Amino acid sequence: xxxxKLTIIAVLLTADLAGQVLTVLDLVPVVGDTFYMHGxxxxxxxxxxxxxxxxxxxxxxxxxxxxxxxxxxxIEPASAPHIxxxxxxxxxxxxxxxxxxxxxxxxxxxxxxxxxxxxGEVGPVLTYDQGEPDLYQVIPAFFGVESTSPFxxxxxxxxxxxxxxxxxxxxxxxxxxxxxxxxxxxxxxRTRHHRYNITNGSPEDTSFxxxxxxxxxxxxxxxxxxxxFQGTNDVVLRSVTVLDVPAANALTDxxxxxxxxxxxxxxxxxxxxxDRELDEAAELVLHTxxxxxxxxxxxxxxxxxxxxxxxxxxxxxxxxxxxxxRHRYRGVALHIP
Numbered sequence: 217x218x219x220x221k222l223t224i225i226a227v228l229l230t231a232d233l234a235g236q237v238l239t240v241l242d243l244v245p246v247v248g249d250t251f252y253m254h255g256x257x258x259x260x261x262x263x264x265x266x267x268x269x270x271x272x273x274x275x276x277x278x279x280x281x282x283x284x285x286x287x288x289x290x291i292e293p294a295s296a297p298h299i300x301x302x303x304x305x306x307x308x309x310x311x312x313x314x315x316x317x318x319x320x321x322x323x324x325x326x327x328x329x330x331x332x333x334x335x336g337e338v339g340p341v342l343t344y345d346q347g348e349p350d351l352y353q354v355i356p357a358f359f360g361v362e363s364t365s366p367f368x369x370x371x372x373x374x375x376x377x378x379x380x381x382x383x384x385x386x387x388x389x390x391x392x393x394x395x396x397x398x399x400x401x402x403x404x405x406r407t408r409h410h411r412y413n414i415t416n417g418s419p420e421d422t423s424f425x426x427x428x429x430x431x432x433x434x435x436x437x438x439x440x441x442x443x444x445f446q447g448t449n450d451v452v453l454r455s456v457t458v459l460d461v462p463a464a465n466a467l468t469d470x471x472x473x474x475x476x477x478x479x480x481x482x483x484x485x486x487x488x489x490x491d492r493e494l495d496e497a498a499e500l501v502l503h504t505x506x507x508x509x510x511x512x513x514x515x516x517x518x519x520x521x522x523x524x525x526x527x528x529x530x531x532x533x534x535x536x537x538x539x540x541x542r543h544r545y546r547g548v549a550l551h552i553p
Contacts, residue, residue, distance in 0.1 A: 236269070236359035236391045238405055241537065241546075242433040243353055244307060244332060245290035251437040252285045252460035259456035264428045264442050267406070269359075271392030273430065275440070280397055280458050284314045288437070296322055301345075302335045329508075331355040342373045354386050357407060362387040382413040394430050394439060398461050401439055405431045423447040435459075475547030477536060483552050484526040488536050490545075493518050498540035504530060515540075529553070 245251075256262075257279040265273040289310045293299055296308040305324040312320050321339035325332050326349055333349035350367040368381040390406035407429045415421035424446045429438035437459060445453040474491040488500065498515040500522060510529060515522060515538060529551050536547040 236388070236405065238355070238357040238388060238407070238431055238433065239535065240327070240355050241535075242431060242436065243355055243357070244327065245288075245309070245436045247290050247292050249436055250287065250289045252287055253441070253457040254285050254460055255281045256456045256458060257281055259442075259454050262442060262454055262456050264406075265390075267389035267408070269391045271390050271406075272395065273390075273392065273404075273406070274395045276395040276397055278397055278456065278458065285460065286457070287312045287314070287317070293324075296324070298322060298324065298336070298338050302326070305335055307332070325352065327355075342371060344369050344371050351384065351386075357386070357388040357405075359388050359391060359405075378415050379417075380413050380415045381417075382411060385410045394432075396440065396458060398458070401430075401432050403433065404439065405433065407431065421448060475536060475538060475545050477547050477549035481550035481552050486524045486549065488522045488524060488538075488547065490520045490538075493520055494540055496540055498538050501537040501539065502529075503535050503537060504532070510534070 258277075262275075265271065265275075291308050291310050293305050293308045296305070296310075299305060299308070302324040304326045306327050307325040309323040309325070310320050311323065312318070319340050321337065323334065324336045326335050327333070328349075331351055332353040332355060333346075334352040335346050335349050337344040346367065346369045348368060350369065351363070351365040354363045362385060364383060364385045366381070366383050368379065371378050371380065386407065386409050388405060389408045392404060394401045394404040409425075409427040409429075411425045411427070413421075413423050413425075415423075426444045428442040430440045431438050439459050439461070441457050443453075443455045445451075445455075447453070476489045476491075478487045478489060480486070494515065494517055497517050500511075500513045500515050501509060502511040502524070503509045511524075511527075513522065531551055531553050533548055534551050536549065538545045538547075
């Protein structure tokens with residue numbers, strides 16, 4: 217039995233080392249993150265491309281509309297105007313449009329062990345209350361592991377209330393290179409979300425959405441998103457949005473500095489080793505794949521090694537996150553108690 221468990225853990229760890237896992241550090245914005253998404257003019261015939269590993273998604277022919285944008289900012293939850301309605305929310309996204317910058321929509325999320333749950337949204341006209349939180353994003357997302365969860369919410373607009381229920385299936389289905397008009401992006405991971413909705417219990421109001429998102433680990437926002445919607449009366453809508461990369465709150469490429477954990481796997485103490493000295497103080501954060509922080513230590517400038525003492529740590533893959541200013545570097549190791 218133990219050997220079987222270790223085999224599963226080793227497979228997951230191998231997937232991570234190959235860049236085929238998305239953790240909380242890749243999927244969840246932090247307060248102050250601001251992202252601008254642009255639409256494209258030729259999205260009516262867009263095809264998302266294949267799933268699998270070592271894929272090249274060539275979307276370099278997209279015609280990005282740079283004259284308008286949608287702005288997203290992660291704000292301090294305590295300052296959000298509707299936090300009293302959803303007090304468990306620990307992530308709030310403020311959304312606005314370039315042509316109406318003073319009109320804001322607020323999306324409220326609650327990060328739990330299984331992932332990021334949406335609890336509600338308030339806009340100029342519409343209000344959504346999820347009732348039971350909706351599993352918006354599984355964390356961590358391992359390559360090929362599918363997750364299906366139900367949801368129900370009520371929406372109110374102009375005093376008309378509707379109840380919508382359905383099911384959301386999520387999977388990380390691709391890894392490779394994404395080609396956009398803004399450049400070529402390596403080590404990109406793609407998630408696929410398939411969602412069906414039934415409004416007011418009526419089959420005539422059933423609709424379907426398939427959403428693809430292309431992530432580059434460390435950005436905390438997708439490089440590109442494709443939404444395919446099929447509604448009643450065979451209505452089909454396609455929309456593509458692309459991240460304004462120069463304005464993105466991106467982190468420096470982790471490949472600029474090598475992080476090794478020795479030994480790996482480890483069962484007691486271990487050593488975190490860099491391939492060169494840092495010229496400024498940093499912070500070492502040890503955490504699980506779902507973002508649970510296990511330890512924080514100051515990494516002094518000029519040091520290349522740091523000893524991690526023998527202590528009680530959970531089994532499985534652990535992530536060593538070294539943060540220095542706007543830079544972030546990561547290593548991963550398998551812990552076997």
